[in-house]
Amino acid sequence: MENVKIRSRVNGKDIESEVEPRKLLVHYIREDLGLTGTHVGCDTSNCGACTVLVDGKAVKSCTMLAVQANGREITTIEGLSRQGKLHPIQEAFLEKHGLQCGYCTSGMIMTSFWLLRKNRNPTEEEIRKNLSGNLCRCTGYQSIVDSITYASKLMKADETEKEGIMVEQ
Amino acid sequence: MNPSSFEYFAPKRIEEAFDILAKYDGEAKILAGGQSLIPLLKLRLTSIPYVVDISRIEELSYIRESHNELHIGALTTIDDIENSASIRGKYPIIFDAASNIADPLVRNRGTVGGNISHGDPSNDMPAVMLALGAKFTIASARGDRVADADGFFIDTFTTALKYGEILREITIPGRGTHEAGCYMKNKKTAGDFSVAGIAVQIRFNNSGTIEKAGIGMTSVNPKPIRAIKAENYLKGKKVGDSVVREASRLVVSESNPSTDFYGTVEFKKQVLAKIAEDAIYMATDRAEEN
Numbered sequence: 001m002e003n004v005k006i007r008s009r010v011n012g013k014d015i016e017s018e019v020e021p022r023k024l025l026v027h028y029i030r031e032d033l034g035l036t037g038t039h040v041g042c043d044t045s046n047c048g049a050c051t052v053l054v055d056g057k058a059v060k061s062c063t064m065l066a067v068q069a070n071g072r073e074i075t076t077i078e079g080l081s082r083q084g085k086l087h088p089i090q091e092a093f094l095e096k097h098g099l100q101c102g103y104c105t106s107g108m109i110m111t112s113f114w115l116l117r118k119n120r121n122p123t124e125e126e127i128r129k130n131l132s133g134n135l136c137r138c139t140g141y142q143s144i145v146d147s148i149t150y151a152s153k154l155m156k157a158d159e160t161e162k163e164g165i166m167v168e169q
Numbered sequence: 170m171n172p173s174s175f176e177y178f179a180p181k182r183i184e185e186a187f188d189i190l191a192k193y194d195g196e197a198k199i200l201a202g203g204q205s206l207i208p209l210l211k212l213r214l215t216s217i218p219y220v221v222d223i224s225r226i227e228e229l230s231y232i233r234e235s236h237n238e239l240h241i242g243a244l245t246t247i248d249d250i251e252n253s254a255s256i257r258g259k260y261p262i263i264f265d266a267a268s269n270i271a272d273p274l275v276r277n278r279g280t281v282g283g284n285i286s287h288g289d290p291s292n293d294m295p296a297v298m299l300a301l302g303a304k305f306t307i308a309s310a311r312g313d314r315v316a317d318a319d320g321f322f323i324d325t326f327t328t329a330l331k332y333g334e335i336l337r338e339i340t341i342p343g344r345g346t347h348e349a350g351c352y353m354k355n356k357k358t359a360g361d362f363s364v365a366g367i368a369v370q371i372r373f374n375n376s377g378t379i380e381k382a383g384i385g386m387t388s389v390n391p392k393p394i395r396a397i398k399a400e401n402y403l404k405g406k407k408v409g410d411s412v413v414r415e416a417s418r419l420v421v422s423e424s425n426p427s428t429d430f431y432g433t434v435e436f437k438k439q440v441l442a443k444i445a446e447d448a449i450y451m452a453t454d455r456a457e458e459n
Contacts, residue, residue, distance in 0.1 A: 021177030057277040063207045067177050132359040133272025
């Protein structure tokens with residue numbers, strides 16, 4: 001089968017590649033782009049370890065073809081930190097022990113990143129509902145939910161700080 | 170797990186899609202959100218030589234109201250349906266189903282047209298469309314045709330869609346003043362398919378008598394079906410405990426579940442009986458609030 005040329009913006013960088021049409025997005029991200037922070041968990045659309053953002057929406061990259069990402073914007077876990085500084089959600093997972101083995105963590109963080117962008121003050125119920133496509137087999141949900149709640153506070157503090165700087169300037 | 174090799178096409182216009190389908194007569198398959206087809210390809214339960222990805226045909230994604238009807242483009246994602254204020258306000262039955270399909274990540278890709286045209290008796294939208302008396306606009310190179318949801322579902326994974334046809338739009342009839350509905354399903358774990366699901370839409374007249382009832386069932390028959398006996402029984406009745414119990418009994422009598430991973434026939438019928446009662450009460454409560 002003929003390879004197909006795709007062009008997408010991955011973590012803010014324009015990338016052009018040639019891929020086999022059957023290649024799954026998660027394999028393209030991990031093997032072709034070397035971004036191994038996105039994990040393959042169940043490989044059957046259940047666990048959400050492979051979650052990335054495509055055009056701003058959290059999706060399971062094991063259930064999407066790389067060719068379907070042509071012309072789209074992809075954000076992976078590697079795209080969250082800024083100049084070596086962890087994203088507040090990552091900080092929060094560290095602070096609140098939001099991981100045990102860590103395998104599901106990048107998916108948990110990407111799904112929550114999507115949630116917190118559209119809802120800055122989610123309730124515990126909203127956080128839990130939003131995570132229903134992400135499985136943690138260490139049964140660490142309580143600390144994960146705590147981490148996301150804490151992240152929403154950190155992000156709010158960040159915003160207030162930025163607003164303060166703007167006022168000073 | 171990788172699908173076996175295929176050739177890929179991503180037309181931007183529906184006419185292009187017709188041409189590609191015609192060129193590979195009988196051998197090409199339509200890909201929309203891919204949340205059912207990609208798992209099937211990965212598990213090699215099926216292999217397809219030519220995949221026509223229609224998800225870039227932007228004209229097929231919309232939610233519009235006109236002439237008291239609701240028009241939903243087939244490529245509208247389940248997430249967009251879940252977040253539509255007009256759907257949530259006027260057709261809670263559709264919102265209920267949308268917000269309980271799989272999980273939020275799947276709903277971000279999955280489309281309403283895919284959920285319907287896949288013909289999976291465990292998918293939730295077919296029962297909702299049967300209960301609402303929806304109409305489907307089906308496009309092909311020969312032009313559009315309109316089919317009723319009733320009669321569209323022929324067998325497991327088989328619908329009235331013929332090769333070369335693409336589901337274009339779902340049209341929901343206008344809602345009466347005292348009309349509402351609800352979708353309920355029972356599932357074993359978050360994100361799973363249901364043990365049983367039921368869609369109920371009821372229209373009352375001004376004196377609180379049922380004028381019309383629509384009932385569709387999920388996961389309890391080889392294909393999505395209506396509970397016609399229960400619908401007819403409810404017509405002309407007022408909602409009360411004995412009426413609801415009898416309607417629920419009729420719903421169960423029209424189901425035909427099989428024993429599988431999700432439970433025994435007996436268990437599924439008990440689950441169905443319970444959610445049928447709950448759904449009729451809920452639809453009634455909502456209609457009264459209108």
